Amino acid sequence: MSETKEKKSWFGKLRDGLKRSSSAISSGITDIFTKRKLDDDVIEELEELLISGDLGVTTAARIAANIAKTRYDKEIAPEEIRAALADEVAAILDPVAIPFTLDESRKPHVALIVGVNGSGKTTTIGKFAKQYRAAGKKVVLAAGDTFRAAAVEQLQVWGQRTGCDVVTTKVGGDAAGLAYSAMEKAKADGADLLLIDTAGRLQNKSDLMAELEKVLRVIKKLDPDAPHSCLLVLDATTGQNALNQVEIFGKVCNVTGLVMTKLDGTARGGVLVAIADRFGLPVHAIGVGEGEDDLQPFAARDFARALSGVGSL
Numbered sequence: 001m002s003e004t005k006e007k008k009s010w011f012g013k014l015r016d017g018l019k020r021s022s023s024a025i026s027s028g029i030t031d032i033f034t035k036r037k038l039d040d041d042v043i044e045e046l047e048e049l050l051i052s053g054d055l056g057v058t059t060a061a062r063i064a065a066n067i068a069k070t071r072y073d074k075e076i077a078p079e080e081i082r083a084a085l086a087d088e089v090a091a092i093l094d095p096v097a098i099p100f101t102l103d104e105s106r107k108p109h110v111a112l113i114v115g116v117n118g119s120g121k122t123t124t125i126g127k128f129a130k131q132y133r134a135a136g137k138k139v140v141l142a143a144g145d146t147f148r149a150a151a152v153e154q155l156q157v158w159g160q161r162t163g164c165d166v167v168t169t170k171v172g173g174d175a176a177g178l179a180y181s182a183m184e185k186a187k188a189d190g191a192d193l194l195l196i197d198t199a200g201r202l203q204n205k206s207d208l209m210a211e212l213e214k215v216l217r218v219i220k221k222l223d224p225d226a227p228h229s230c231l232l233v234l235d236a237t238t239g240q241n242a243l244n245q246v247e248i249f250g251k252v253c254n255v256t257g258l259v260m261t262k263l264d265g266t267a268r269g270g271v272l273v274a275i276a277d278r279f280g281l282p283v284h285a286i287g288v289g290e291g292e293d294d295l296q297p298f299a300a301r302d303f304a305r306a307l308s309g310v311g312s313l
């Protein structure tokens, strides 16, 4: 496939995935801006539209004000507003669109994957494993969500599918001990990347903190610089709650980057803009489906255009 065709199909997929997020914003813009001058009422309506699209109160207000700056008191076509919105959103997202990179000097590069239950951690690990295996890297997976037998099995399936060894322990086993064994194995095998799955139990915060802290302590015994990455996986469908998750996990571990999953079929994709604006953490990748190829590097401008409904009419 040519590069342009590949890019186009990826943009098409992103646009389709974000359809529910973008159609409300896009048709809302048409409703607000058809045959009306951009005055204070219109600015307020635009702001409300962006808030309902999960962009967050502060971010929505700033974007609406920026768009109004050079257009006040003029009749503006909806397409121009959509394009201006895409520019504003891209300006927020551009600085955080940073791909996940493997530190080749580490053997292994240790990445801890955190996030609440069901956010898509295991699936994301599988998708990353596939990408790095395809690039010829040796990858080891650690089934650190020892509480759920299904989570361990799910990771084993990904291991088989991608040709990666999976380190497991018995159900209910010690997650920190498991992480230690996985690191020993990854080191002995000369692995390039160790992806450690963790249990996500936000409803029981103190337990979660204690367990993650223990995992971190134990990993550092084998490599004081590890984990070299701590990736927080966020489920886009949780909307504004994702902001709390960034705060809570940020208190437990030094989150180095974000992956946002389930951007397909949610109307809440705008939350990524609110998160980028508030925390400025790198967004490495986004998930737009359950399949193994549905994890894509985060492309700020494409996302901004898809979310704003540019090019979809």
Ligand SMILES: Nc1nc2c(ncn2[C@@H]2O[C@H](COP(=O)(O)OP(=O)(O)OP(=O)(O)O)[C@@H](O)[C@H]2O)c(=O)[nH]1
Binding pocket: 115, 116, 117, 118, 119, 120, 121, 122, 123, 124, 145, 148, 151, 154, 198, 199, 200, 261, 262, 263, 264, 286, 287, 288, 289, 290, 294
């Ligand atoms: N539509 C869609 N589904 C996804 C995506 N990523 C993950 N899923 C699905 O979300 C569900 C939960 O994903 P998991 O990877 O099991 O989530 P987890 O965070 O490991 O969950 P626990 O093991 O319960 O902590 C699964 O059914 C996945 O197939 C995505 O980008 N889009």
